[in-house]
Amino acid sequence: MVCLALTIGWFLYRAGDDATEVLARNALMEVMGRVSQAIDRQTLSARESLNVVAPPPVPPFEPGDAPAVLPFPKDRKQLEERLWLANFLFDDPSYVYFGGADGSFLGIKQESRNRFMYSVREPEGKNYVSYLRGPGTEMQQAAVQDYDPRTRPWYRQAVERGRETWSSVYTDFRLKHLGINLSKPIFDAEGVLMGVASSSIGLRQLTEFLQQLPLGRNGVAFVTELKGDMIATSLNEPLHEVRDNSTEFKRLTAQQSKSPLVQQAFAEVQRYLTANPAEPGRLILLGARSEGSKIEVAFRLHHDQAGLDWLAISVAPRSDFLGSVTGGVYQTLLLGLVAVCLTFVIGFLLLRWVLRDIRKLTLAAKSIGNGSPFPALNIDRNDEIGQLAQSFQEMERNLRTDRLTNVLNRDSLIAQIDFRRHNASEANPLRFAMLFIDLDRFKAVNDEYGHDEGDKVLVVIAERLQHTLRHDDSVARFGGDEFVVYLHGVSEAEVARTIADKIRHSVNKPIEGRDGHQYTVDASVGVSLYPDDGLDVETLLRVADSRMFDQKRLHRMLSV
Structure with a gap:
C-alpha cells in the first residue's frame, strides 16, 4: 500500500509538473507575440517616415517595365512639406531630417503634440534651431549652432554602406533616454550623392510597453542587442549610467542587471546561440534552472537588411504557475492515500480519475501551442483542478483572439496555418491565399474624434470582414489598423483579388459614430x-x- 501511495504521488507530481511547464511556455508565447508587435511597430514607424521623405521606386505593373522613381525635391519648401507629412504619419513623436552633400541641413522634430523643433542650415553656414506649434506658425529662435551633418555618424555610415542603415543605439543626453536612427543615402538620376535622409525614434516607449505587460509575479521581459547591451526592460531599473566625472552615458548590459533572472536568461540565450545558428523571427523556448528552481525562457531574434539585430527575451519561473496545480495535486494525493488504506480497487479507480483530468489539461495546453483545435475538457469539478480547467479555457480565448475586435490574433492565425500545412499531404494538398489589409483614412478618425471612436471603427470593420468570409476562412488583427485574411482553398490570384475587391466594398460603407457623425474608411x-x-x-x-504598400502608394498618387 505504501508503494502504491508513493506511485500515486509520483504520477501526480509528474503530471502537475508537465501541465505547469506547458502553461508557463504558452504564457511566454503570448508575451513574446505582443513584444514582437511592439518592436515591429517601433521600427516600422522609422521606415515609413523615411519612405515619405524619400519614397522607394514603385514596382512596375508589367514585367520588363522600369520602376517608377519619384524625384527627390531640390527645393527646400518641397522638402519641408515631406518632413511635415512624415512627422504626422504616426502618433508617436519622431524626428526626420535631411543632410545635404553640400553641408545644408533641414530637420523637423515633434517633441509634443503642439511643439515642434525646426532646424535649418545653409551650406557652409550656421545651424539655426527654432520652435513652432505647427506648419506655417510663428517661429521662435532658440539656438545657433556649429553643426555640419556630413560629420555625423548617421550620415557617414549611410554614405559608406550606400543603402538604408540603422545606427547604433545611442543615449540622447538632453532627453536622457535611448534612441536609434534609420538613414538612407539619396542619389540623383546620374547617381551623384545628394545627401542623406534620416528618421530618429526614441525607445522609451518600448520600455513603457514592457512594464505594462501581464508577466506574473516574477516574470521579466527585456530587449537587448546581440552583445547584451540593454534596449528596454519590464523592470524598474536604469538602462544606462553616467561615467565618473563626465557627462557621457554608459550603456548597461544584461549581465549588469540587478535581476538574477535577466542574467540567467541572457546566459541561456547566449549558450543556445553559441551552439546553434541564429534564425531571425523564430520563437525559441528553453528550459533551465535558476538558484535550484525551474525557469522557462523564450527569445526571438529581430533582424533586417538594414543592420537591426535585437534579441527579445522573456523569462518566467514555473513556480509562478504552480499554485493553481499543487493544491489540487495535494488534495487528490490525500484522497488517494485514504482510498489505498480502504481498498486497492478504490485507490486504483481514484488514480485513473485524477490522471485523466490532468492529462486532459496537458493535451489542451499542447493544442494551444501547436495551433490544433482546442479539445473539449468536460471537467466538472469545484476544486483547484476545475479552476485550472476554467483558466485554460480563458487562456485559450486570450491567446487566440484579439481583445478589442474578438477576431484571431497574429500568433493564433500563424499557428492555425502551420497546423494545416503540417497535416497536408500529396493526396490532400493545401492551397490558400492571404490578404494583408491596411485601413486608409483611419488615422483621421482617431485624430478628430478620439481613440474610443477609432476602436469602434475597428470593431465594426472586424465584424464586416467576418461576415464577408466563408466558414473555412479566417481573419486576424495584426495590430493597429492592420488585418490579415486567410482564404482556404483559393489558388488563383484573380479569385483572391475579386474577394479583396468585395472586402474593400464592405469596408467602404459608412460607419455610424457619436453625435450623428459618419466615418468612411x-x-x-x-x-x-x-x-x-x-x-x-x-x-x-x-x-x-x-x-x-504598393497599392497604398497608388491610392495616394491617384488622390493627389
Missing part, C-alpha cells in the same frame, strides 16, 4: 498565394505586405 489590400509566393507564413506575409 478605405482599405489597401495586398495578395499572396501559397505555395506560389512562398512556402512559409513569414514569406507570404512579407509579399502581401509589400503589395499592400
Whole structure:
C-alpha cells in the first residue's frame, strides 16, 4: 500500500509538473507575440517616415517595365512639406531630417503634440534651431549652432554602406533616454550623392510597453542587442549610467542587471546561440534552472537588411504557475492515500480519475501551442483542478483572439496555418491565399474624434470582414489598423483579388459614430498565394505586405 501511495504521488507530481511547464511556455508565447508587435511597430514607424521623405521606386505593373522613381525635391519648401507629412504619419513623436552633400541641413522634430523643433542650415553656414506649434506658425529662435551633418555618424555610415542603415543605439543626453536612427543615402538620376535622409525614434516607449505587460509575479521581459547591451526592460531599473566625472552615458548590459533572472536568461540565450545558428523571427523556448528552481525562457531574434539585430527575451519561473496545480495535486494525493488504506480497487479507480483530468489539461495546453483545435475538457469539478480547467479555457480565448475586435490574433492565425500545412499531404494538398489589409483614412478618425471612436471603427470593420468570409476562412488583427485574411482553398490570384475587391466594398460603407457623425474608411489590400509566393507564413506575409504598400502608394498618387 505504501508503494502504491508513493506511485500515486509520483504520477501526480509528474503530471502537475508537465501541465505547469506547458502553461508557463504558452504564457511566454503570448508575451513574446505582443513584444514582437511592439518592436515591429517601433521600427516600422522609422521606415515609413523615411519612405515619405524619400519614397522607394514603385514596382512596375508589367514585367520588363522600369520602376517608377519619384524625384527627390531640390527645393527646400518641397522638402519641408515631406518632413511635415512624415512627422504626422504616426502618433508617436519622431524626428526626420535631411543632410545635404553640400553641408545644408533641414530637420523637423515633434517633441509634443503642439511643439515642434525646426532646424535649418545653409551650406557652409550656421545651424539655426527654432520652435513652432505647427506648419506655417510663428517661429521662435532658440539656438545657433556649429553643426555640419556630413560629420555625423548617421550620415557617414549611410554614405559608406550606400543603402538604408540603422545606427547604433545611442543615449540622447538632453532627453536622457535611448534612441536609434534609420538613414538612407539619396542619389540623383546620374547617381551623384545628394545627401542623406534620416528618421530618429526614441525607445522609451518600448520600455513603457514592457512594464505594462501581464508577466506574473516574477516574470521579466527585456530587449537587448546581440552583445547584451540593454534596449528596454519590464523592470524598474536604469538602462544606462553616467561615467565618473563626465557627462557621457554608459550603456548597461544584461549581465549588469540587478535581476538574477535577466542574467540567467541572457546566459541561456547566449549558450543556445553559441551552439546553434541564429534564425531571425523564430520563437525559441528553453528550459533551465535558476538558484535550484525551474525557469522557462523564450527569445526571438529581430533582424533586417538594414543592420537591426535585437534579441527579445522573456523569462518566467514555473513556480509562478504552480499554485493553481499543487493544491489540487495535494488534495487528490490525500484522497488517494485514504482510498489505498480502504481498498486497492478504490485507490486504483481514484488514480485513473485524477490522471485523466490532468492529462486532459496537458493535451489542451499542447493544442494551444501547436495551433490544433482546442479539445473539449468536460471537467466538472469545484476544486483547484476545475479552476485550472476554467483558466485554460480563458487562456485559450486570450491567446487566440484579439481583445478589442474578438477576431484571431497574429500568433493564433500563424499557428492555425502551420497546423494545416503540417497535416497536408500529396493526396490532400493545401492551397490558400492571404490578404494583408491596411485601413486608409483611419488615422483621421482617431485624430478628430478620439481613440474610443477609432476602436469602434475597428470593431465594426472586424465584424464586416467576418461576415464577408466563408466558414473555412479566417481573419486576424495584426495590430493597429492592420488585418490579415486567410482564404482556404483559393489558388488563383484573380479569385483572391475579386474577394479583396468585395472586402474593400464592405469596408467602404459608412460607419455610424457619436453625435450623428459618419466615418468612411478605405482599405489597401495586398495578395499572396501559397505555395506560389512562398512556402512559409513569414514569406507570404512579407509579399502581401509589400503589395499592400504598393497599392497604398497608388491610392495616394491617384488622390493627389
